[in-house]
Amino acid sequence: QSALTQPASVSGSPGQSVTVSCSxxxxxIGSYNLVSWYQQYPGKxxxxxxxxxxxxxxxxxDRFSGSKxxxxxxxxxxxxxxxxxxxxxxxxxADDTTPMVFGGGTKLTVL
Amino acid sequence: xxxxxxxxxxxxxxxxxxRLSCEGSGFTFGTTWMSWVRQAPGKGLEWLGRxxxxxxxxxxxxxxxxxxxxxISRDDSKNTLYLHMSSLKAEDTAxxxxxxxxxxxxxxxxxxxxxxVTVSS
Numbered sequence: 001q002s003a004l005t006q007p008a009s010v011s012g013s014p015g016q017s018v019t020v021s022c023s024x025x026x027x028x029i030g031s032y033n034l035v036s037w038y039q040q041y042p043g044k045x046x047x048x049x050x051x052x053x054x055x056x057x058x059x060x061x062d063r064f065s066g067s068k069x070x071x072x073x074x075x076x077x078x079x080x081x082x083x084x085x086x087x088x089x090x091x092x093x094a095d096d097t098t099p100m101v102f103g104g105g106t107k108l109t110v111l
Numbered sequence: 112x113x114x115x116x117x118x119x120x121x122x123x124x125x126x127x128x129x130r131l132s133c134e135g136s137g138f139t140f141g142t143t144w145m146s147w148v149r150q151a152p153g154k155g156l157e158w159l160g161r162x163x164x165x166x167x168x169x170x171x172x173x174x175x176x177x178x179x180x181x182x183i184s185r186d187d188s189k190n191t192l193y194l195h196m197s198s199l200k201a202e203d204t205a206x207x208x209x210x211x212x213x214x215x216x217x218x219x220x221x222x223x224x225x226x227x228v229t230v231s232s
Contacts (some may be wrong), residue, residue, distance in 0.1 A: 036218035
């Protein structure tokens with residue numbers, strides 16, 4: 001069982017916005033602005049798309065945005081495109097026996 | 112361009128040991144924290160541990176489920192990160208990725224292509 005909780009799947013139509021949630025606790029998301037998000041296509045290597053809650057690496061589309069409220073982080077993808085169909089994983093630093101924890105992943109389907 | 116090349120994967124029997132290597136190039140290896148992340152077939156990502164840089168005493172940290180069984184080390188003279196895995200189990204079957212973390216970055220900005228480890232009798 002993952003330390004961070006994500007919905008197994010989300011979906012949206014082209015042009016819409018979708019939000020993927022990532023729920024943690026006071027020892028991880030709630031206490032540190034060290035949440036990152038990764039995009040992974042089937043059979044491919046994960047790619048960093050958001051770090052430190054809301055920062056985007058160079059080259060990542062501004063359609064991807066991150067935020068955090070309390071113990072929950074969110075990834076919002078605006079102007080959905082077919083190319084966004086992938087798995088998305090959140091990750092956070094944790095002041096715990098396992099210092100870095102991932103969510104279970106969310107499969108995004110573009111209808 | 113950052114490049115990470117894992118090697119050493121393969122088929123091993125339960126109870127055996129295996130060492131993976133990850134050679135980095137295109138960045139200053141010696142000042143970069145390095146991590147191992149794995150992904151079992153059809154499953155999500157799992158952080159295994161990290162090797163910090165010289166300025167942090169080359170300290171290592173591990174995920175609780177693998178602590179004591181997996182050992183991470185680095186040779187900065189060879190720009191290489193290692194993952195030594197012992198007492199392997201079927202549930203250790205996965206793709207093992209080497210990643211960079213920058214310095215005290217707490218995120219994984221570059222990933223290797225992965226090394227597949229299969230544990231089966």
